[in-house]
Amino acid sequence: MESFNMPDDFLWGSASAAYQIEGAHDVDGKGASVWDEFVKIPGKTFKGTTGEVAVDHYHRFKEDIALMAELGMKTYRFSIAWSRVFPNGKGDVNPLGIHFYEDLVDECLKYGIEPMITLYHWDLPLALEKAYGGWESPQIIDDFVAYALFIFEHLRSKVKYWITINEQNIFTSLGWLTGIHPPGKIDEQKSFYQVNHHIFLAHAKTVMAFKKIDPEVKIGASFAYSPSYAMDCDPENAMSKMDFDNLRNYWWMDVYAYGRYPKTAFSYLEKKGIAPVVTTDEIEMLKRAASLIDFMGVNYYQTTVTEANPLDGVGPNIKMNTTGKKGSSSVSGLPGIYKTPSNPYLSTTDWDWTIDPLGLRYACKEITSRYNLPIIISENGLGAFDTLQDEKTIHDDYRITYLSAHIQEMMKAMSEGCEVWAYCTWSFTDLLSWLNGYQKRYGFVYVDRDEAGGSLDRVKKDSFYWYQKVIQSNGKNLM
Numbered sequence: 027m028e029s030f031n032m033p034d035d036f037l038w039g040s041a042s043a044a045y046q047i048e049g050a051h052d053v054d055g056k057g058a059s060v061w062d063e064f065v066k067i068p069g070k071t072f073k074g075t076t077g078e079v080a081v082d083h084y085h086r087f088k089e090d091i092a093l094m095a096e097l098g099m100k101t102y103r104f105s106i107a108w109s110r111v112f113p114n115g116k117g118d119v120n121p122l123g124i125h126f127y128e129d130l131v132d133e134c135l136k137y138g139i140e141p142m143i144t145l146y147h148w149d150l151p152l153a154l155e156k157a158y159g160g161w162e163s164p165q166i167i168d169d170f171v172a173y174a175l176f177i178f179e180h181l182r183s184k185v186k187y188w189i190t191i192n193e194q195n196i197f198t199s200l201g202w203l204t205g206i207h208p209p210g211k212i213d214e215q216k217s218f219y220q221v222n223h224h225i226f227l228a229h230a231k232t233v234m235a236f237k238k239i240d241p242e243v244k245i246g247a248s249f250a251y252s253p254s255y256a257m258d259c260d261p262e263n264a265m266s267k268m269d270f271d272n273l274r275n276y277w278w279m280d281v282y283a284y285g286r287y288p289k290t291a292f293s294y295l296e297k298k299g300i301a302p303v304v305t306t307d308e309i310e311m312l313k314r315a316a317s318l319i320d321f322m323g324v325n326y327y328q329t330t331v332t333e334a335n336p337l338d339g340v341g342p343n344i345k346m347n348t349t350g351k352k353g354s355s356s357v358s359g360l361p362g363i364y365k366t367p368s369n370p371y372l373s374t375t376d377w378d379w380t381i382d383p384l385g386l387r388y389a390c391k392e393i394t395s396r397y398n399l400p401i402i403i404s405e406n407g408l409g410a411f412d413t414l415q416d417e418k419t420i421h422d423d424y425r426i427t428y429l430s431a432h433i434q435e436m437m438k439a440m441s442e443g444c445e446v447w448a449y450c451t452w453s454f455t456d457l458l459s460w461l462n463g464y465q466k467r468y469g470f471v472y473v474d475r476d477e478a479g480g481s482l483d484r485v486k487k488d489s490f491y492w493y494q495k496v497i498q499s500n501g502k503n504l505m
């Protein structure tokens with residue numbers, strides 16, 4: 027690559043989510059979330075792991091942020107646990123809950139770390155699920171906006187970057203199609219699209235409300251973008267790519283950026299009787315919000331290959347690899363439309379996630395050409411087994427190789443015309459990997475705990491010192 031100078035104000039950072047790190051699940055007045063309940067169902071998570079303690083960030087945030095400062099991080103993306111602030115999702119506020127996030131923000135600012143807040147990273151207050159079915163009811167839209175506005179009023183003088191929803195595509199697919207996340211429903215396609223419509227409206231109303239109060243604020247959603255490659259130039263496979271993109275990628279990104287659903291995908295859903303009910307006023311609202319968003323948040327982990335799928339072909343209900351035993355996941359698809367075989371050109375992680383640094387450049391270029399929006403890479407990282415040696419070292423050269431290759435592709439994308447504001451690795455410390463327990467590690471900082479528990483001591487991995495140099499050199503020193 028020709029030499030490329032990163033902008034001086036580029037935000038190098040890391041990201042996390044409340045349920046995966048905070049712990050303190052019932053401490054200081056926090057209410058339960060759907061995840062607090064879901065993890066108790068036998069067989070749902072690897073070895074029955076929960077986030078009850080997680081990595082105890084709630085009690086150790088000062089230590090963690092001091093480590094971020096030592097590393098030199100410019101931004102820290104974290105999420106707010108809605109039920110820590112509103113134990114019942116709405117109504118009475120838990121003062122200790124909002125104080126925690128005020129303290130967290132202040133601690134970041136103390137070290138010059140730009141806080142980036144995600145308002146929703148999957149931990150819906152359980153009370154709202156019980157009251158009206160959570161996202162299945164349009165009632166949630168105003169409850170979400172009220173919650174978001176409360177947080178905004180308290181933190182807006184200190185926080186510039188806001189992410190409304192994390193990976194709407196993932197938590198709704200896993201929650202309503204494959205049933206492996208809460209609320210654990212299987213193949214409820216009609217609910218899936220209606221739920222998504224409610225989330226789009228909650229996002230849109232939040233964007234409009236924030237911008238009305240402060241037009242200078244930077245706001246968008248974070249999408250789990252898996253760019254697709256057609257298996258080959260067989261026209262049937264090329265068409266499967268087009269349909270995959272419309273149904274699995276543009277379905278979300280077009281709404282965020284244009285305020286409209288991809289037409290052919292909508293028509294397909296209408297014919298099947300599973301399209302969401304959408305009013306003209308709602309489309310107007312989505313369009314208004316789309317004209318106001320500042321960036322596309324992208325969580326990038328892997329690309330997808332698409333191939334034609336017969337009508338009696340494989341469905342979405344896949345076997346996921348949650349154990350780290352390579353090759354234990356299965357191909358998924360949409361009968362009659364596409365299936366997603368593995369990519370023979372690429373290697374995979376122990377959890378069968380395809381490793382494709384170039385895909386990050388592809389993602390940035392696609393977003394730039396299609397939406398002409400700045401980009402925040404809000405997540406990118408490698409889940410791997412790490413081994414603690416001598417109680418104080420972890421040689422995670424594989425993570426360095428992975429991240430370095432992705433950063434290079436991001437920089438190439440920037441040199442080719444993409445405007446990227448931030449790059450957040452997933453994650454800063456090791457954390458609970460939802461269904462995969464604690465053995466799938468993502469951090470620069472090792473946390474001494476496994477599925478059964480541990481001391482929770484923090485140990486800096488080799489990648490910690492590597493990322494420190496990357497940031498110090500503003501991306502020049504990647505090895």
Ligand code: BG6
Pocket residue numbers: 043046192193196250325405409452458459460461462466
């Ligand atoms: C993203 C999520 O899907 O990927 C994170 O936003 C998650 O919350 C990350 O942890 C990695 O996924 P997993 O399943 O390996 O933890």
